[in-house]
Amino acid sequence: MSKIHLAALLPDEITEKLHLLKQFRGKQIFQWVQKGINNFERMTNVPNPIKTLLNEQTILSTSKVEACYREEGVSIKLRIRLLDGHTIESVLLIDTQGRKTACLSSQAGCPMKCMFCKTADMGFKRNLESHEIVEQFHILSSLSGDISHIVFMGMGEPLLNLKEVRKAIDVLHHPEGRNIGLRKITISTCGIISGIEDMTCNGPAVRLAVSLVTADDDIRKKLMPVSCTNTLKQLKQTLLAYQDRTGKWITFEIVLLAGITDREEDINKLIAFIPPLRASVNIIPWNPAHGLPYKRPDGTRIKWFRERLAASGIVVTQRYQKGNSINAACGQLFVDEPGE
Ligand code: SAH
Numbered sequence: 001m002s003k004i005h006l007a008a009l010l011p012d013e014i015t016e017k018l019h020l021l022k023q024f025r026g027k028q029i030f031q032w033v034q035k036g037i038n039n040f041e042r043m044t045n046v047p048n049p050i051k052t053l054l055n056e057q058t059i060l061s062t063s064k065v066e067a068c069y070r071e072e073g074v075s076i077k078l079r080i081r082l083l084d085g086h087t088i089e090s091v092l093l094i095d096t097q098g099r100k101t102a103c104l105s106s107q108a109g110c111p112m113k114c115m116f117c118k119t120a121d122m123g124f125k126r127n128l129e130s131h132e133i134v135e136q137f138h139i140l141s142s143l144s145g146d147i148s149h150i151v152f153m154g155m156g157e158p159l160l161n162l163k164e165v166r167k168a169i170d171v172l173h174h175p176e177g178r179n180i181g182l183r184k185i186t187i188s189t190c191g192i193i194s195g196i197e198d199m200t201c202n203g204p205a206v207r208l209a210v211s212l213v214t215a216d217d218d219i220r221k222k223l224m225p226v227s228c229t230n231t232l233k234q235l236k237q238t239l240l241a242y243q244d245r246t247g248k249w250i251t252f253e254i255v256l257l258a259g260i261t262d263r264e265e266d267i268n269k270l271i272a273f274i275p276p277l278r279a280s281v282n283i284i285p286w287n288p289a290h291g292l293p294y295k296r297p298d299g300t301r302i303k304w305f306r307e308r309l310a311a312s313g314i315v316v317t318q319r320y321q322k323g324n325s326i327n328a329a330c331g332q333l334f335v336d337e338p339g340e
Pocket residue numbers: 112116117118152153154155156157158188189190191209210211213253255284285286287288289330331332
């Protein structure tokens with residue numbers, strides 16, 4: 001019999017799946033699981049017969065850390081092996097104020113084929129299950145201490161696996177567990193319209209970031225195949241409806257590729273694209289990824305781009321450069337799976 005995966009079960013689901021007679025036992029077990037314990041013996045308020053049941057029928061974590069790279073005080077990158085042998089990566093980012101953000105994967109590999117992203121080279125393996133998403137968080141937290149923020153900017157496209165991402169968020173947001181506020185969680189999408197519509201109607205009410213990359217329709221179609229079927233025009237309509245309903249700001253991520261998305265006309269198209277959306281722009285200078293034919297603009301160009309946008313009244317932030325030395329930055333997550 002395959003074991004019950006505990007990491008993404010809510011208190012009532014634990015009670016129900018284990019046929020526990022007392023409702024509060026589910027809550028007690030949930031609290032321990034979400035503390036990230038690695039041994040049922042540590043559940044001091046749980047009676048021994050229930051511990052035996054847990055040992056026989058359940059598993060706390062299915063994920064194995066295969067490698068851990070650290071850039072002291074800045075980032076940690078983990079290579080994690082899943083039960084079926086696929087491998088994913090998860091990153092912890094520490095900002096200048098010491099705030100810790102978990103950058104989680106939602107899929108093993110990615111089907112989106114964005115030309116500038118190294119993860120695309122892996123191809124798509126499969127969707128992650130909610131417990132595999134929560135387990136990434138627990139492992140990062142066991143290595144780094146308290147984590148305050150979560151971004152779904154690791155491997156994969158979260159809006160193609162929204163059901164499992166949603167469940168993982170329900171668990172990590174739960175007040176009896178980690179209690180991470182919804183405003184401290186960000187889902188980043190390459191622009192999956194059906195997924196944004198689903199979020200508009202059904203939540204989760206987390207922050208939404210859209211990897212616009214560029215507001216030039218032709219160039220976007222070349223760089224991001226998703227844009228051929230989920231066009232910029234449709235994307236904007238969908239985001240307007242999202243904003244109407246939720247009232248939430250959106251972040252547009254603009255990946256700066258020298259000579260391709262950092263031109264004068266890119267700035268003008270972006271300025272024209274945004275209104276009446278209420279959105280800020282996050283500039284991500286391209287991170288070199290082995291074998292890809294792009295260039296990161298130089299510092300002067302990046303500054304010029306940022307200042308031009310800001311001068312037009314747009315709120316602009318720039319991704320603080322993290323994780324480059326261990327290939328943990330945006331678009332550098334890649335696992336070469338043997339035999340494929
Ligand atoms: N699939 C989701 C989340 C994963 S990518 C999405 O597309 O949003 C997270 C961010 O990294 C995206 O904004 C993506 O455009 C950006 N990115 C990908 N490769 C990059 C690279 N080599 N350098 C900088 N940013 C990159």
